[in-house]
Amino acid sequence: MTETPTVSPPDTRKASPPDSPKGGQVRNVGLLLAVVCAVQFLDAMDIASMGPALPQVQRDLGMSADALQWVVSAYALGFGGFLLLGGRLADLFSRRRLLIGWLLVFAVASLAGGLADDGLVLVVARLLKGVSAGFTAPVAMAVLLDAFREEKARNRALGTFLAISSAGYSLGLVLGGLLTELSWRLVLFLPAAVGVVVAVLASIVVPHGRRHEGGRGRLDVLGAVTVTGGALALVYGVGRSSATGWGDPITAGSLAASVVLLVAFVLVERAHRAPLVPLAIFTRPRMSLANLCMLMFGAYVAFQFVLTLYYQNELGWSPLQAALAFLLGGALTAGTARYGASAVTRYGVWPVATAGLLMLGSGYLAWVLLIGRVDPLVILIVQQLLGGFGFAAAYPALNIAAVASAREDEQGLAAGLFNASAQLGTGLVIAVTATTLTSHADAALGGYRAGLWTITAITAVIALLAAMGAKRAS
Numbered sequence: 001m002t003e004t005p006t007v008s009p010p011d012t013r014k015a016s017p018p019d020s021p022k023g024g025q026v027r028n029v030g031l032l033l034a035v036v037c038a039v040q041f042l043d044a045m046d047i048a049s050m051g052p053a054l055p056q057v058q059r060d061l062g063m064s065a066d067a068l069q070w071v072v073s074a075y076a077l078g079f080g081g082f083l084l085l086g087g088r089l090a091d092l093f094s095r096r097r098l099l100i101g102w103l104l105v106f107a108v109a110s111l112a113g114g115l116a117d118d119g120l121v122l123v124v125a126r127l128l129k130g131v132s133a134g135f136t137a138p139v140a141m142a143v144l145l146d147a148f149r150e151e152k153a154r155n156r157a158l159g160t161f162l163a164i165s166s167a168g169y170s171l172g173l174v175l176g177g178l179l180t181e182l183s184w185r186l187v188l189f190l191p192a193a194v195g196v197v198v199a200v201l202a203s204i205v206v207p208h209g210r211r212h213e214g215g216r217g218r219l220d221v222l223g224a225v226t227v228t229g230g231a232l233a234l235v236y237g238v239g240r241s242s243a244t245g246w247g248d249p250i251t252a253g254s255l256a257a258s259v260v261l262l263v264a265f266v267l268v269e270r271a272h273r274a275p276l277v278p279l280a281i282f283t284r285p286r287m288s289l290a291n292l293c294m295l296m297f298g299a300y301v302a303f304q305f306v307l308t309l310y311y312q313n314e315l316g317w318s319p320l321q322a323a324l325a326f327l328l329g330g331a332l333t334a335g336t337a338r339y340g341a342s343a344v345t346r347y348g349v350w351p352v353a354t355a356g357l358l359m360l361g362s363g364y365l366a367w368v369l370l371i372g373r374v375d376p377l378v379i380l381i382v383q384q385l386l387g388g389f390g391f392a393a394a395y396p397a398l399n400i401a402a403v404a405s406a407r408e409d410e411q412g413l414a415a416g417l418f419n420a421s422a423q424l425g426t427g428l429v430i431a432v433t434a435t436t437l438t439s440h441a442d443a444a445l446g447g448y449r450a451g452l453w454t455i456t457a458i459t460a461v462i463a464l465l466a467a468m469g470a471k472r473a474s
Contacts, residue, residue, distance in 0.1 A: 028205055029147055029148070031201070031204075031205045032143070032144075032147055032205045032206065033144065033147075033148075033157055033160060033161070034201075035198060035201050035202050035205055035206065036140040036141070036143055036144045036161060037160060037161055037164040037165075038164075038194070038198045038201075039099070039103070039136050039137070039140040039198060039202075040137065040140055040141075040161060040164055040165040040168065041164045041165065041167070041168040042106070042133075042136075042168075042191055042194060042195060042198070043079070043133040043136060043137050043165075043168070044164075044165045044167075044168025044169050044172060045168040045169075045171065045172035045175065045191070046075060046129060046133065046172070046191060047072075047075060047076065047079075047169060047172065047301075048168070048169050048170070048172030048173045048176065048304075049172040049173065049175055049176030049179070049187050049191075050071055050072055050075075050126075050176060050187060051072070051173060051176060051308065051319075051323075052173065052176040052177040052180045052319035052320065052322075052323055053176055053179070053180045053184035053187045054068055054071060054072070055319070056180055056183075056184040057071060057119075057122070057184050060184070061116070061117070061118065061119045061122065062119070063119040067119050067123070068119075070123045070126075071119075071122060071123060071126055072126075073239040073240075074123045074124075074126040074127040074130060075126045075127070075129055075130035075133075076130060076235060076239060076423060076426065076427060077127060077130060077232060077235050077236055077239065078126075078127045078128065078129070078130025078131035078132075078133070078134060079130040079131070079133045079134050079137075079419075079423050080130075080134070080231055080232075080234075080235040080420060080423035080424055080427065081130075081131070081134065081228055081231045081232035081235055082130075082131050082134030082135060082228060082231075083134045083137065083138060083231075083416045083417075083419045083420040083423065084227050084228070084231065084276070084277060084413070084416045084417065084420055085134070085135075085224050085227070085228050085276070085416075086098075086102075086134045086135035086136075086137070086138045086139065086412075086416055087138035087142075087412040087413045087414070087415055087416020087417065087419075087420075088219075088220075088224070088276050088277065088412060088413050088416065089135070089139075089219075089412070090135075090138050090139040090142040090411070090412025090413075090415070090416070091142070091409050091410060091411065091412040091413055092219060094208070095139050095142055095143050095146075095206065095412070096202065096203075096206040096207060096208055098135060098136075098139045099136060099139045099140065099143065099199075099202050099206060100199050100202050100203055100206075102132045102135040102136045102139070103132070103136060103195050103196075103198055103199035103202065104195070104196070104199050105128065105131075105132045106129055106132035106133065106136065106191070106195045107191070107192045107193075107195035107196045107199070108192075109125045109126075109128040109129045109132060110125070110129055110188045110189070110191045110192035110195060111188070111189065111192040112125045113125030113126060113129070113188040114185040114186075114187075114188035114189040114192065115185075125188075137415070137416075137419050138412045138413075138415040138416035138419060139412060141161070141403065141411070141412070141415030141418075141419075142411040142412040142415055143206055144157055144158070144161055145403060145406070145411045145415070146408070146411060151345065152342075152345055154404075155341045155342060155344055155345050155396075155400060156338060156341060156342060158341050158396060158399060158400055158403075159337050159338030159339070159340060159341025159342060159396050160337070160338050162337050162341065162395050162396045162399055163333060163334045163335070163336075163337030163338055163392065163396075164334065165395075167330045167331070167333050167334035167337075169300075169301065169304070169330070170304075170326040170327065170329055170330025170331075170333065171327070171330045171331075171334075173304070173308075173322075173323035173326055174320075174323045174324055174326070174327050174330070175187075175190075176323065177318075177319050177320035177322075177323035177324070178320065180319060180320075181320060219276075220268070220269070220272050220274060220275050220276035222268050222272075223265060223268045223269055223272060223275055223276035223277065224276050226261050226262070226264045226265035226268055227261075227262070227265045227276065227277065229257075229261045230257075230258045230259075230260075230261030230262035230264075230265055231258075231262075231420065231424070233254045233255070233257040233258035233261060234254075234255065234258035234262075234424065234427075235423070235424065235427050236254050237251050237252075237253075237254030237255035237257075237258060238255075238424075238427040238428050238431045239427050239430075239431065240254065241431045241435070243434075245435070246435075265277075266279065277413060277417075278410075281410065281413065281414070281417070284405060285472075286349070286401050286405065286469070287401065287402050287403075287405060287406075287414065287417075289401070289465065289466075289469050290349075290353075290398045290399075290401035290402040290418070291402055291417055291418060291421040292421070292465065293353065293357075293398050293462050293465055293466055294398060294402075294418065294421035294422045294425050295421075295425040295428070295429060295458060295462055296357060296360065296394060296395075296398070296425075296458075296459060296462045297395070297422040297425055297426060298422070298425035298426040298427070298428060298429030298430065298458075299360075299364075299429050299455045299458045299459045299462070300360070300387075300391060301426045301429070301430060302426075302429045302430045302433040302451075302454075302455050303364060303387075303452070303455050304326060305430055305433065305434075306433060306437065306448060306451045306452060306455065307322075307325070307326075307367070308322050308323075309437075309448070310371075310448050311325055311376075314445070314448070315376060325380055325384075326384070328381070328384040328385070328388060329383075329384040329385075329387045329388035329391070330388070331388070332384070332385070332388025332389060332392065333388050333389075333391045333392045333395075335392075336388070336389060336392040337391075337392040337395065337396050338396075339392070340352060340356065340392045340393040340394075340395075340396045340397060341396040341397075341400065343393065343397075344396065344397050344400050348470070349397050349398075349400055349401040349469070350397075350401075350466055350467070350469040350470035351470045352393050352394075352396075352397040353393070353394050353397035353398055353401070353466045353469075353470075354463055354466040354467045354469075354470050355390075355393055355394075356389075356390045356391065356392070356393030356394030356395070356397065357390065357394050357459060357462055357463035357466055358390070358463050359386045359387070359389055359390030359393070360386065360387055360390035360391060360394060360459055361390075361456055361459040361460050361463055362386050362390075363382065363383035363384075363385075363386035363387040363390065364383070364452060364455050364456040364459060365456050366379055366382050366383050366386070367379055367383060367452050368449055368452045368453055368456055371445055371448060371449055371452070372445040394466075398418075399418060402414060402417065402418040402421075403415055403418060429455070429458060432454060432458075433451045433454050433455060434451075436450050436451050436453075436454045437450065437451045
């Protein structure tokens with residue numbers, strides 16, 4: 001007997017969804033799905049698209065290598081730090097207003113970054129874009145969960161939503177490379193324009209209304225401050241470690257501060273009558289295991305990081321060529337993730353997640369064993385096939401496990417926790433992988449192989465955890 005997602009039953013009453021304006025239904029769920037998918041694509045693309053532009057940014061703005069890394073890290077810092085707060089606000093306030101407002105902030109920050117003639121201005125703009133994404137990502141997920149309540153329809157919608165998201169990480173590299181051929185500033189100008197368009201569409205199709213009247217009075221301010229500060233300190237410390245090492249005083253101090261703040265957060269939540277994050281949510285085994293398994297996302301991004309360096313530094317490929325190397329996997333994921341979500345309805349969360357993780361791990365292992373021994377194009381194609389189908393199975397399955405059992409007043413929080421797990425996992429795995437690469441820098445291909453071994457081992461452990469979940473559910 002396999003485990004199937006526990007989701008809210010279809011709403012057979014004539015009353016409308018809670019956010020619907022004046023008792024009306026969502027008029028065009030197809031357009032609504034397109035809007036929330038566009039939000040997710042913008043958030044995902046922005047993480048990846050700056051990579052190919054970094055050399056031009058460094059030349060034009062005269063940034064040092066240490067300063068340059070913050071063009072990417074600042075986005076992750078804001079994104080990872082504000083996801084939990086954004087998720088909880090999505091359960092307390094009008095999702096429509098939150099989504100439109102933060103999309104406009106995203107657009108303005110992106111425009112400011114594109115106009116920047118100073119590195120610090122660009123980094124601040126990227127930080128603000130990340131903060132915006134920390135709000136828009138869980139809000140968009142909550143809007144989707146509220147609009148699609150029947151199990152099969154919800155899983156299909158989640159499949160489409162996650163296909164766009166996962167494709168954004170791969171296709172963002174390609175788009176970034178194409179735009180950089182003209183100017184790195186286009187990498188920021190284009191999202192600004194798209195953000196405005198999506199905000200206008202959101203104002204038309206996202207329902208009006210507030211989730212819970214009186215939510216402002218129940219907001220756990222101290223909990224918000226401690227968890228956001230703790231998450232920011234953790235993301236900052238982990239991100240800094242790849243450049244300075246774990247023993248750096250600022251890195252160690254940041255990590256220590258994150259521990260203190262997160263412990264304080266737990267104490268605050270235990271005492272608060274209306275906590276920002278009810279600690280009971282972590283007692284749900286499937287939700288907690290799914291969030292832990294999102295280290296797989298960090299492994300996926302770290303794999304792209306290692307291979308991008310290998311393609312450019314060892315094979316002499318251009319940034320655009322290196323970006324195009326991930327196109328096949330991104331296209332497969334975009335085209336098949338909805339089938340992965342549908343498979344969850346039939347076979348259960350954990351069998352589908354385990355199968356996807358094993359395919360991902362097999363693709364990574366192919367690079368470990370064959371790098372330098374076989375034509376890289378052959379390994380590339382094999383890995384992209386395994387990785388494209390594997391990600392399309394694992395990512396939707398884990399997302400469904402993480403959010404399907406959430407109550408209506410927890411949908412934003414569950415989405416925020418899932419996205420936060422992905423971002424924090426990315427920072428941690430990339431930091432560990434970068435440290436491994438640095439320690440084997442004199443080993444030629446051995447350095448890349450060591451980094452790939454790290455990624456493969458992490459994925460194997462996650463696959464084992466998912467298999468244990470499948471065994472318990474059988």
